[in-house]
Amino acid sequence: MAQLFFGYFAGVIALTAVLVVALKNPIYSALSLLVMFFHVAGLYVTLHAEFLAAVQIIVYAGAILVLYLFVVMLLNVKRDDRYHGQWRIAGFVCIPLLLEFMILLAGGIAASPGPVPAESTGGVTGGNTLAIGETLFSTYLFPFEVASLILLVAMIGAIILAKRDVGGDAPQ
Amino acid sequence: MTELGLRLAVSLAQIAAVMGIVMLTVLFLTLAERKVLGWMQDRMGPMEVGPYGILQPIADAIKLFFKEDIIPAGANKFLFSMAPILALVPALIGFAVIPFGPDQTIKVFGISVKPFVISDINIGILYILAFTSIGAYGIILGGWASNSKYSLLGGLRSAAQIISYELNVGLAIVGVLIMAGSLSLVKITEAQAGGFWHWYVFAFPAPQIFAFVVFVISSVAETNRVPFDLPEAESELVAGFFTEYSGMRFAFFFLAEYANMVLVSCVAAAMFLGGWNAPYPGTILGLLGLESFAWAEGVAWFTVKVYGFLFLFFWLRATLPRLRYDQLMKFGWKVMLPIALGNIVVTALAVFIYQQMK
Known part of the structure; x- marks a missing residue:
């Protein structure tokens, strides 16, 4: 049963990942990416990592991809052939x-x-979120903080880049 | 295999029951909104269909059902048909983890069933957040696929608005999660038992009043209701993202908006106002010796809280003018977000100190 689910999710992930770059309409590409995110989340669920699955959907499907769509629609790129040659x-x-x-x-x-990693994650049922939190703030505290620092720097950079144009006489 | 089949049958029955109740609520809401708005504006509201106008929703449903289904020329047919479904399904899926009543188990044909929650999963609240964020796709794609500038502008506004306010919803509930120590809505509700001073809005180490206010305001914004209904601002965008929709497809968007209202009301009631817990310890029916009927009181309290929130939605609509777009963004990022972040810090400190003192 688990094999069957893995096969389905893996197959759809591979297919939609190819479609993301193969489709000509950028909106369809983004939607194909959406389907892929969902199936990656499904893969997490089969691995008993429900927290990761939910976060995957909230962050990638719910926020990042919406921004992609936003940009694609704003630019209103119709079938763009530039990237297919x-x-x-x-x-x-x-x-x-x-x-x-x-x-x-x-x-x-x-x-x-x-060696197949047994279902050692969580241990207690429902300890999935707890387990991730504890590992993140003990074993991987340093990488975690470094990652958040990098994200903060990226955020500040984005704000500075965006703010430059507000002054009025921005160099076009 | 028979057990699996039985479980499936029971689950399907539960889903059907919840869907039915939600749909009836939505039907009722369409009437209630018009009536409440009418009374607030000193008029009667719909009065023609049935006694006192109570059959108006059915008349509306029949009208929408028989309207011509128009797909505008130049629209993307596939996405144009997909968008209403993408908007409605996430709104309905969220109800799967809402506890409508006490966490009891009953035996049906030998398998244990929780009658008041379809599925008590460990990440309940994250599940709801995930699917409400998916609902944005229906609006955005509907706006884009219509091939109309009003629709596109509505869709784009909605995308920006939902991303901004979803963040505030997520941050506002973190305080509750810190206090409850769980993501399951059933456990969060149970932790608030024993009187209204245990509800997380008022609970001792760190009352979540600010988080509650942020949550309610952000939910109104997330459901595209007045005063945050920029995506469908009729004075500037005709009807926003569903300008080109008619008939049943329009009805789907309409249903999705109202189902989302019910959903955020349920979440707000469960997270901040104790869910099905009465504002006094125990239950009156339990005191009267009718312990086996105490669930009815729980369900009644939950209903009262949810309808209280729904009334708030109508009240806001009757009272407040629409915000300007830059005001909306400024309010979300510069007012709500700092309050929500500050609430997390204060709550975390308060809970930590409280645990050390014990």
Whole structure:
């Protein structure tokens, strides 16, 4: 049953991820991304990480993608072909990546059969959110704070960039 | 397998019951809003259909059902049809985790069922936040797919507004979450039992009054109601994102707006006002020796609280003029957000000190 669900979610994620870059209408791309976010959240649920699943939807589907759509609609790009004539560059980048991936995969199978991580997350039912909080604020406190600092810097940068035009005589 | 089938049947019955109640409430609300607005403006409201106009919602439903369904030329047909569904489904899905009454379990054919909540999941409130944020897609896509400038402007306004105010809703409830120590709405409600001084608006270590005010104002903004109904401002945008919609598709947007109103009222009642808990300890029916009927009192109190909020929505609509767009954004980011953040800091400190003192 779990395998079946994983297969479904993984399949849809792969398909919609391809569609995001393959579709010509940017709105459809964004919607395909939305479907993908939902299936990633579904994958989290099958791994008993409900908190992550909810946060995934709230942050990515509920906020970030809405902003994307906002921008896409504001620019009102109709079928834009500019980004679809880059097969050579794409091939140049992707073929080495694919080769590396396959080599890694082959090596990985030979090296370790991958011990299945048992459902050790949470432990107590409902301790999922608690477990994430405790790990985040003890084991990974430093990376967590660094990440939040980076986000803060990015936010300040965005505000400064946006504010420059308000002065009136902004250089176009 | 039979047990699974039975569980499925029971769940479906519960879902059908909740959906039915929500739809009836929405039907009633459309009438109640017009009546309340009428009384506040010193007129009668709808009086023609049925005695005292009470059959007006049914007449409206029939009218909408038989209206011509127009898809404007140049509209994106697929998204134009998808958008109303995308708006309505998230509004209805949220009711799955709302506790309507006491957390009891009854046995139905050998399996235990909680009659007053469809599903008590650990992340209940996050689940609701997640799906209300999805509701924005219906509005945005509806605005875009209509291929009309009024619709597009309405959709864009809605996108900005929902993102801004969703943040405030999320931050406002953090104080309650700190005090309850749980994300499950059932547990949050249960922690508020025993009198109105235990409700989180008034509860001891850190009363959530400010968070409550922020939550209510932001919910009004999130449901696109007056005075925050910029996405459908009729004096500037015709009807905003649903300008081009007619018939049943329009009815879906309408239903979604009212279902969202009911949902945020339920959440506000459950998070801040003790949910189904009476404002006094215990229940009157329990004192009278009718312990097995005490749930009815709980459900009645929940209904009273929810309708109180819904009345507030109408009251605001009758009283306040619409905000200007920049005022709306300024208010959300420069007034509500700092209050909500300050509330989190104060609550966290208060709860920490309180726990150390114990």
